[in-house]
Amino acid sequence: MNTEYFAELGRLLAARGMPEQEVSATVADLTGYLAESGTADAREEFGAPDVFADRLTRGPGAERPEAGAETWKWTADIYTDRLLLNQYGAEGWEVEGIDFVGRFVCRRPDAAMRWEYRRETAHGAKEREALFADLEPDGWEPCGRWLHMTYFKRPAAASAGPAAELAATPATPSRHVFFSAKSRGLLAVFVISMTLLVLGYGFGLIDLNRPGTYLGMLAAIPVGGLLGWYGVKRDIAKGIESR
Incomplete structure (x- = not known):
């Protein structure tokens, strides 16, 4: 099907x-x-x-922003997404969804209001339905999903009242990609490791003809990937945040 x-x-x-x-x-x-x-x-x-x-x-049946509305697409890692969603939600940016490459698709009309966001995890349709039912009475509505993470939004007026209104809106951010120091550090470790591996092979320090060396390197790739994915899932569950 x-x-x-x-x-x-x-x-x-x-x-x-x-x-x-x-x-x-x-x-x-x-x-x-x-x-x-x-x-x-x-x-x-x-x-x-x-x-x-x-x-x-964005064809004939697509929703189009109202006249005068600003649009902005951006992405962040799991360590910065909630901080930035609420930072930019306070500037009037409303998330309308997450596109297929994982970017938050945002809109801000002329008469903007503040928004607040939260991220929850749910596996499968039943867990998501239960999550929606639990959060809906407090004004939360889903605004996007990525893997097993679901993002929710609600007008800040639900908790802040009249203070949620914006008298003025800051300029549209020029950045579109936000990664935390932790993500940049993990990427640096990966790049350094690959560089050392290539240099070791180039200078003859690593002999792929030795028994077990080639198979060991092949095994290390999926094992490293699984360990990395486990670490990410653990950090999501703990709600770790970082700038």
């Missing part, structure tokens, strides 16, 4: 003018996202393929 859904989505994206390479990449990303999220039904996750294709291509 999902194969038919993605085939139809690909056809619709192409019909709306999306380049063939981009269609293939989009369908591949969405297929991987669906597998990671644990949702069995693509239609349940993304909606009707024609409506979803409109959203992805």
Whole structure:
């Protein structure tokens, strides 16, 4: 059933003018996202393929920002996302969704109000339904999902009252990518490790012909990936934040 859904989505994206390479990449990303999220039904996750294709291509059925509204797309890691969502929510930015590459799609009209955000984790449709039912009475509504993380928003007036109104709005940020010091440190460790590996091989310090060396290096890649993913999941569960 999902194969038919993605085939139809690909056809619709192409019909709306999306380049063939981009269609293939989009369908591949969405297929991987669906597998990671644990949702069995693509239609349940993304909606009707024609409506979803409109959203992805900003076609005839897509929602368009009102006249005078600003739009801004940005991304952050798990250590900065909630801090920045609430920082920019206080400047009037409302998240309308998360696109297929993981960017927060935001809008800010002329008459802006403050927004507040939270992030929760849920595995599978039943957990998400229970989470929605628990948060809805307090005014929270889902505004995007990425893997097993769901983001919620509500007008700050729900907790701050009249103070949620904005008399003036700061300029649209020029940045679009935000990574914490922790993420930059992990990336640096990876780059340094790969550089040392290449240098070690180049200077003959690592002999791939020695028994077990090649297999050991191959085994280290998935083991390192699994350990890294476990660490990320642990940090998400603990709600660790960092600038």
